[in-house]
Amino acid sequence: xxxxxxxxxxxxxxxxxxxxxxxxxxxxxxxxxxxxxxxxxxxxxxxxxxxxxxxxxxxxxxxxxxxxxxxxxxxxxxxx
Amino acid sequence: xxxxxxxxxxxxxxxxxxxxxxxxxxxxxxxxxxxxxxxxxxxxxxxxxxxxxxxxxxxxxxxxxxxxxxxxxxxxxxxxxxxxxxxxxxxxxxxxxxxxxxxxxxxxxxxxxxxxxxxxxxxxxxxxxxxxxxxxxxxxxxxxxxxxxxxxxxxxxxxxxxxxxxxxxxxxxxxxxxxxxxxxxxxxxxxxxxxxxxxxxxxxxxxxxxxxxxxxxxxxxxxxxxxxxxxxxxxxxxxxxxxxxxxxxxxxxxxxxxxxxxxxxxxxxxxxxx
Numbered sequence: 001x002x003x004x005x006x007x008x009x010x011x012x013x014x015x016x017x018x019x020x021x022x023x024x025x026x027x028x029x030x031x032x033x034x035x036x037x038x039x040x041x042x043x044x045x046x047x048x049x050x051x052x053x054x055x056x057x058x059x060x061x062x063x064x065x066x067x068x069x070x071x072x073x074x075x076x077x078x079x080x
Numbered sequence: 081x082x083x084x085x086x087x088x089x090x091x092x093x094x095x096x097x098x099x100x101x102x103x104x105x106x107x108x109x110x111x112x113x114x115x116x117x118x119x120x121x122x123x124x125x126x127x128x129x130x131x132x133x134x135x136x137x138x139x140x141x142x143x144x145x146x147x148x149x150x151x152x153x154x155x156x157x158x159x160x161x162x163x164x165x166x167x168x169x170x171x172x173x174x175x176x177x178x179x180x181x182x183x184x185x186x187x188x189x190x191x192x193x194x195x196x197x198x199x200x201x202x203x204x205x206x207x208x209x210x211x212x213x214x215x216x217x218x219x220x221x222x223x224x225x226x227x228x229x230x231x232x233x234x235x236x237x238x239x240x241x242x243x244x245x246x247x248x249x250x251x252x253x254x255x256x257x258x259x260x261x262x263x264x265x266x267x268x269x270x271x272x273x274x275x276x277x278x279x280x281x282x283x284x285x286x287x288x289x290x291x292x293x294x295x296x297x298x299x300x301x302x303x304x305x306x307x308x309x310x311x312x313x314x315x316x317x318x319x320x321x322x323x324x325x326x327x328x329x330x331x332x333x334x335x336x337x338x339x340x341x342x343x344x345x346x347x348x349x350x351x352x353x354x
Contacts, residue, residue: 036332
């Protein structure tokens with residue numbers, strides 16, 4: 001998936017791990033700078049999970065799928 | 081006087097003596113704190129000293145603020161009291177209740193600084209400011225003592241003389257909805273990183289992040305500013321990292337736990353002004 005895709009329907013950015021389309025910032029911008037934003041869908045945080053914990057997006061995706069693609073945040077899951 | 085009445089009066093007198101024996105505090109003068117307790121800081125321990133207006137026992141009940149205090153240390157009877165609290169962890173906020181053997185006199189909170197206290201002996205004191213009673217019910221305190229990670233403590237308004245170290249009273253942080261970049265996301269960051277700071281809830285977590293930003297200039301934390309004006313601040317002593325938008329709002333706050341993390345952060349090193 002294109003990390004820098006702007007979802008024109010939601011106006012947000014897509015998560016590199018799960019594809020959640022409503023992030024406030026691009027996970028990595030054109031200079032490769034991490035957003036540090038936590039994806040509410042899978043909980044992945046660019047700039048922390050990768051740079052601190054050494055967990056790649058592929059590894060995070062595998063874990064998220066293995067967990068049943070559960071909504072991660074305590075915030076309500078958006079409808080649709 | 082009839083035998084029945086005499087017996088009743090004798091029983092009443094005996095009961096009165098029994099009450100007096102069991103509850104001397106009912107008749108004894110109440111013990112009062114004299115002045116303000118003082119605290120001496122070490123690397124992993126503190127000594128609390130206080131005075132009372134009359135002879136009384138010495139007792140301190142303490143523990144992390146995240147749980148009910150259970151550790152009790154007792155001392156001698158007297159008017160000058162001193163208790164050493166050993167085995168403390170830096171960076172953790174503790175609640176301490178000092179008093180007599182029977183009654184609490186004052187409740188305070190403190191945070192032991194991260195890093196080793198450079199002085200080989202106990203560093204001179206700080207003043208414990210009593211917690212505002214209302215604050216404890218909401219889980220936030222308006223007066224908390226904390227120290228910076230090195231032994232050089234900023235002088236602030238203080239009752240101490242120049243021979244003693246003073247402390248910086250932690251400023252009250254605005255609510256998270258005002259300090260966080262996107263208020264609906266702070267709970268996610270608290271969920272992932274709140275435990276690093278022993279934060280009890282999102283408000284406390286956001287407040288710690290806000291204070292970290294406020295302290296950055298005075299504390300000499302490392303600061304980088306990227307092309308978009310985002311500040312990344314790091315304290316090597318406590319391995320604490322915070323990122324802040326150009327308007328000052330917090331983006332995230334955590335402990336990297338990885339050597340060299342800040343070296344690879346984008347932006348140029350800048351110096352913040354107080």
